Amino acid sequence: MRKDIILGGVGGQGILTIAATIGTAAVDSGLFLKQSEVHGMSQRGGDVMSNLRLSSNEIFSDLIPEGKADLIIGVEPMEALRHLNMLKKDGWLITNKKPFINIPKYPDVDSLLLAVEDLNHHVSLDADRIAKELGTLKVANMVMLGAAIPFVGLDFSAYENALNIIFGKKGQEIIALNIEALKAGIKEAEKFL
Amino acid sequence: MQKIVLLGDEAIAQGAIDAGVSAVYAYPGTPSTEITEYVMRSKEHKNGDVVATWTSNEKTAFEASIGVSYAGKRTMVCMKHVGMNVAADAFMNSPITGVNGGLVVVSADDPSMHSSQNEQDSRYYGKFAQIPVLEPVNQQQAYDMMAYAFDMSERLNVPVLMRITTRLAHSRADVHTGAKRAQNEMKLPKDPRQFVLLPGIARKQYKMLLDDMPKQLKESEQAGFNRYLDGEDKSLGILTTGIAYNYLMENFPDGIKHPVLSIAQYPLPLDMLRKLYDECDSILVAEEGYPIVEEQLRGALDNGKKIMGRLDGTLPRDGELNPNLLALALHLSVPEVNDVPKVVTQRPPALCAGCPHTDSYTALNMVMEEYGSGRVFSDIGCYTLAALEPLQSINSCVDMGASITMARGAADAGIVPAVAVIGDSTFTHSGMTGLLDAVNAKAPITVLILDNGTTGMTGGQHSQATGKIEQICKGLGVEEEHIKIINPIKKYHMENVKVIQDELHYNGVSVVIPRRECVITLTARLRANKAKKQK
Numbered sequence: 001m002r003k004d005i006i007l008g009g010v011g012g013q014g015i016l017t018i019a020a021t022i023g024t025a026a027v028d029s030g031l032f033l034k035q036s037e038v039h040g041m042s043q044r045g046g047d048v049m050s051n052l053r054l055s056s057n058e059i060f061s062d063l064i065p066e067g068k069a070d071l072i073i074g075v076e077p078m079e080a081l082r083h084l085n086m087l088k089k090d091g092w093l094i095t096n097k098k099p100f101i102n103i104p105k106y107p108d109v110d111s112l113l114l115a116v117e118d119l120n121h122h123v124s125l126d127a128d129r130i131a132k133e134l135g136t137l138k139v140a141n142m143v144m145l146g147a148a149i150p151f152v153g154l155d156f157s158a159y160e161n162a163l164n165i166i167f168g169k170k171g172q173e174i175i176a177l178n179i180e181a182l183k184a185g186i187k188e189a190e191k192f193l
Numbered sequence: 194m195q196k197i198v199l200l201g202d203e204a205i206a207q208g209a210i211d212a213g214v215s216a217v218y219a220y221p222g223t224p225s226t227e228i229t230e231y232v233m234r235s236k237e238h239k240n241g242d243v244v245a246t247w248t249s250n251e252k253t254a255f256e257a258s259i260g261v262s263y264a265g266k267r268t269m270v271c272m273k274h275v276g277m278n279v280a281a282d283a284f285m286n287s288p289i290t291g292v293n294g295g296l297v298v299v300s301a302d303d304p305s306m307h308s309s310q311n312e313q314d315s316r317y318y319g320k321f322a323q324i325p326v327l328e329p330v331n332q333q334q335a336y337d338m339m340a341y342a343f344d345m346s347e348r349l350n351v352p353v354l355m356r357i358t359t360r361l362a363h364s365r366a367d368v369h370t371g372a373k374r375a376q377n378e379m380k381l382p383k384d385p386r387q388f389v390l391l392p393g394i395a396r397k398q399y400k401m402l403l404d405d406m407p408k409q410l411k412e413s414e415q416a417g418f419n420r421y422l423d424g425e426d427k428s429l430g431i432l433t434t435g436i437a438y439n440y441l442m443e444n445f446p447d448g449i450k451h452p453v454l455s456i457a458q459y460p461l462p463l464d465m466l467r468k469l470y471d472e473c474d475s476i477l478v479a480e481e482g483y484p485i486v487e488e489q490l491r492g493a494l495d496n497g498k499k500i501m502g503r504l505d506g507t508l509p510r511d512g513e514l515n516p517n518l519l520a521l522a523l524h525l526s527v528p529e530v531n532d533v534p535k536v537v538t539q540r541p542p543a544l545c546a547g548c549p550h551t552d553s554y555t556a557l558n559m560v561m562e563e564y565g566s567g568r569v570f571s572d573i574g575c576y577t578l579a580a581l582e583p584l585q586s587i588n589s590c591v592d593m594g595a596s597i598t599m600a601r602g603a604a605d606a607g608i609v610p611a612v613a614v615i616g617d618s619t620f621t622h623s624g625m626t627g628l629l630d631a632v633n634a635k636a637p638i639t640v641l642i643l644d645n646g647t648t649g650m651t652g653g654q655h656s657q658a659t660g661k662i663e664q665i666c667k668g669l670g671v672e673e674e675h676i677k678i679i680n681p682i683k684k685y686h687m688e689n690v691k692v693i694q695d696e697l698h699y700n701g702v703s704v705v706i707p708r709r710e711c712v713i714t715l716t717a718r719l720r721a722n723k724a725k726k727q728k
């Protein structure tokens with residue numbers, strides 16, 4: 001098994017929680033892991049990306065080679081598309097439709113969504129709306145992770161364990177809510193399969 | 194033995210703790226900051242066994258480490274690559290004093306300049322100081338090397354430099370940790386003059402350093418971190434340094450048929466280098482950094498075997514490497530890539546919403562309208578983002594502390610008045626001495642010390658300046674009536690404009706201190722307080 005995943009977002013949007021959850025689930029499943037992230041300048045509301053690599057064999061490079069990622073997960077549409085050069089030809093792009101607008105010249109949202117829909121292999125969903133329906137915008141990231149789960153190839157129980165480890169201190173209620181969010185995301189993704 | 198997922202930075206920190214380090218000193222700087230932060234979070238620090246502290250700058254950090262080493266204990270000092278320039282005086286002299294307890298300096302380089310003003314390669318510093326350099330290939334090796342580094346430092350009586358780059362520093366992988374060993378007992382140097390670098394003593398000790406060069410070479414050849422991996426196709430041999438090995442092997446999941454020399458320790462292991470050179474028809478050199486090894490291998494005349502690398506364009510001359518660059522260098526195919534749709538635009542970093550710097554600059558911009566643009570000298574920190582739209586307030590950012598000194602020079606050259614804008618942490622890092630120069634010269638400059646109570650840019654570490662700025666300025670000789678504190682917030686905008694305006698009219702050194710907490714540390718503090726109360 002081998003999966004190379006690019007995560008795209010904006011500083012402060014919490015893509016690292018997604019990375020940590022998949023990473024913990026992968027290590028828990030006995031896989032090798034490499035996960036690199038960008039710090040520094042990019043934290044001030046600039047774009048951030050993380051390379052996440054899981055494999056049953058030893059992983060060499062911390063960086064995914066251009067054109068070889070299996071999956072892009074974007075927590076907002078422009079940041080998903082920004083890394084399209086990283087995606088392999090039949091790879092999947094999974095993105096939140098809700099834009100994160102913190103710059104004056106943010107492009108026309110419909111044009112962005114059209115560019116997403118142009119791709120043969122894409123999943124797009126309004127994770128913010130689904131999260132709100134579940135009770136809090138805070139779980140939008142978990143909805144996005146859920147939408148990626150059918151493509152990552154780890155058992156669902158591995159994610160449940162990971163959430164127990166990561167959110168353990170916050171109590172069962174929070175963990176249950178995050179698991180609900182994962183399930184809601186999976187349901188959305190299945191519409192595209 | 195335990196398996197934990199660690200950043201490269203964290204693997205180094207855990208490695209140092211397990212190797213019996215007694216004290217860690219650092220000034221923050223991307224991508225090195227997480228080393229010290231990890232030690233600060235460790236139980237060994239919390240229960241008082243290991244000192245871990247931020248210092249005013251990299252030089253003071255380095256010198257504190259020399260003090261620990263003098264006392265016979267193991268010590269680590271961490272910085273980003275440009276910090277080496279600041280620490281260089283102490284760093285260059287420390288191989289001459291030698292060590293008593295093991296001393297390891299970690300420098301994190303930033304090729305491609307993800308968050309730096311240059312991409313200098315710290316391996317040059319190692320060569321300059323003539324000490325061993327370690328350049329781990331991955332997180333596990335970074336961990337494993339720490340105990341060895343302290344031992345070698347004590348064995349050879351020299352500081353040891355560990356050089357890493359951004360991708361290793363900021364990438365996680367699982368690391369198997371080993372047993373933890375005890376710290377050294379305190380013991381004075383055997384020779385009471387070891388740390389006294391009077392010329393007579395320094396000359397003798399420098400000779401000892403030079404005499405020990407063969408020992409450094411032997412370490413490189415025998416420690417096992419440098420690896421010669423033979424292959425049957427000798428038409429090409431490949432030399433990699435540090436993480437470049439991973440980018441090479443990414444292209445050969447089933448093994449490679451060419452001989453590969455993976456360098457992770459310097460001085461260069463001459464036995465392995467000779468074997469590669471003698472047995473292969475041509476050599477590709479892949480270095481994550483400047484072409485240092487390549488240059489040495491070619492020699493000034495470059496009249497030996499065919500060598501490829503960054504100097505002949507086989508690999509780019511600047512920037513980081515990656516797997517596809519190695520593939521292209523080896524004439525392997527790389528996948529055709531998707532175009533990024535044209536609608537995607539840049540999303541540059543910006544000051545946070547509500548950042549106090551925005552209000553300071555809005556006031557300054559209004560004042561400067563009177564004088565025209567081009568006279569605001571600034572420095573390094575979050576506030577450097579004011580060079581970009583929408584504020585466009587500043588005209589320089591060179592190295593930490595250069596705002597005040599450049600303003601003074603510009604004023605000497607006729608740009609009067611000149612303004613310096615510097616952050617609180619940058620001020621105590623390298624601004625204070627320049628302010629003294631300006632005071633002594635009675636330079637017509639106005640210095641804005643933006644006091645947000647933290648080292649914001651690198652993630653909110655404690656600032657050594659907090660609570661001390663006015664006293665420092667006064668002590669350096671700035672006249673009390675020209676030290677003004679303002680609150681950079683919208684509602685005081687006009688008052689703040691007036692204060693800055695008045696100080697600009699003053700024909701001498703004046704200091705304005707806009708003081709309001711960084712909104713990120715403020716929010717974190719309030720949240721922590723709330724959590725405490727709930728408990």
Ligand SMILES: Cc1ncc(C[n+]2csc(CCOP(=O)(O)OP(=O)(O)O)c2C)c(N)n1
Pocket residue numbers: 220221222223273275276279573574575576593615616617618619620645647648649650651656
């Ligand atoms: C010699 C050197 N050391 C460290 C750094 C990394 N660095 C850049 S800005 C900065 C801190 C700036 O803090 P402050 O002056 O308080 O400004 P703020 O970011 O809080 O606005 C640091 C540590 C550097 N660029 N150069």
Ligand code: SF4
Pocket residue numbers: 044543544545547548549550575645649650711712713714
């Ligand atoms: S981190 Fe603090 S100082 Fe830096 S931009 Fe944000 S609010 Fe301003």
